[in-house]
Amino acid sequence: MLTIASWNVNSIRARLPLLLTWLREKNPDIVLLQETKIIDDQFPREEIEDLNYNIATSGQKSYNGVAILSKFPIEDITRGLSGFEDDQARYIEAVAGGVRVASVYVPNGSEVDSPKFDYKLAFLHHLYEHTQELLTYDEPLIFGGDFNIAPSDDDVYDPQAWHEKILCSTPEREALRTLINLGLTDGLRALHPNETSLYTWWDYQGRGWRANQGLRIDHFLLSSQAADRLSSATIDRDMRGAAKTSDHAPIRCQLTGDRVIS
DNA sequence: ATGGTTGCAGCGCAA
Numbered sequence: 001m002l003t004i005a006s007w008n009v010n011s012i013r014a015r016l017p018l019l020l021t022w023l024r025e026k027n028p029d030i031v032l033l034q035e036t037k038i039i040d041d042q043f044p045r046e047e048i049e050d051l052n053y054n055i056a057t058s059g060q061k062s063y064n065g066v067a068i069l070s071k072f073p074i075e076d077i078t079r080g081l082s083g084f085e086d087d088q089a090r091y092i093e094a095v096a097g098g099v100r101v102a103s104v105y106v107p108n109g110s111e112v113d114s115p116k117f118d119y120k121l122a123f124l125h126h127l128y129e130h131t132q133e134l135l136t137y138d139e140p141l142i143f144g145g146d147f148n149i150a151p152s153d154d155d156v157y158d159p160q161a162w163h164e165k166i167l168c169s170t171p172e173r174e175a176l177r178t179l180i181n182l183g184l185t186d187g188l189r190a191l192h193p194n195e196t197s198l199y200t201w202w203d204y205q206g207r208g209w210r211a212n213q214g215l216r217i218d219h220f221l222l223s224s225q226a227a228d229r230l231s232s233a234t235i236d237r238d239m240r241g242a243a244k245t246s247d248h249a250p251i252r253c254q255l256t257g258d259r260v261i262s
Numbered sequence: 263a264t265g266g267t268t269g270c271a272g273c274g275c276a277a
Binding site for chain 1: 270277
């Protein structure tokens, strides 16, 4: 069994104590982190290595930043999306534990039809093109990350309030659906088809968490070779209720077997 | 309630 987790930590410096507690408790084999907000030289490697993780990072100052933690050796590390000139650290990919994984931090987009929204769609377009190539490998492949898109109104606490707003607009939903339609499986929804309140993010502001006003914007997307082995997918909601926490909850999934890529 | 909260960096910006 292989456990893969993903968490937008909103600063690994601010989240380190809680991250370490959660790693000890859940002991995931592979962890995909987003919004580490730290340059690689300052990444808190030692504390995490002490829990027997290897680490691959792609960070920058103040914003963005992604990383992969793995109990297995991390091989074939690539940073950024092929063919996409981007000075923002939002994508890191590697092979570990017999699966190809990537930590993905899709741009938020700010407001629909803003320049940042155009950048969001451009990122998704290049993720689509890169995925087309990855799928030709016929490997177990898992994207985990903050996609900043709620796939449908079922993933939103108040669809009317969010109608055509950022994270929920038609163009970004179409971009995500097009990506998934290449042959990927939305792991959380596939295993919880009728679950309401399947949320991964709650706004810090207002009554967000207290009133369970959440959105499902963090996802696992699996190739068929990975989806065939998917046995569980869960949201660690309790972490969102912890003190000094991120506005995102971690997500975790389990694959049967291990080390399929030889 | 055009507010509210958090983190970084050093107080406006991104989310």
